Amino acid sequence: MPGMEKxxxxxxxVTAFQELGAELAAAGVVMGKMFGASSLxxxxxxxACLNGDKVVFKLGxxxxxxxxxxALPGAVLFDPSGMNRPFKDWVEVPFSSRSEWPAYAEAALRFVAGG
Structure with missing residues (x-):
């Protein structure tokens, strides 16, 4: 995407993100790419996708x-363009809250799977 600073x-x-993928593999989740970033x-x-040291989750x-x-410290709506046009369903959760990543990955899986 033009303008997105990778x-x-x-x-x-990266390791924590790969562990999320491994935990969800049994549910049919695979590693892929979105916006040029590693994604689940x-x-x-x-x-979900990895953006620097943050993971962006599609939570709805x-x-x-x-x-x-x-509500987590440092969490924001994901704005890949950097032009104040955030994706309203996506929340970027910082590495400082990585202990929360597995729960959000499961919530995102439920949301993407349709409930």
């Missing part, structure tokens, strides 16, 4: 998980 991901974030995909639909803007994720 942030390099530190090794610890279900049936060719992205549910009306869900309790979305509200909870946005």
């Amino acid at each position: 942030q390099e991901s530190p090794a610890a974030a 995909m279900l049936d060719k639909k992205a549910l 803007k009306e869900t309790a998980e979305h509200a909870h994720a946005l």
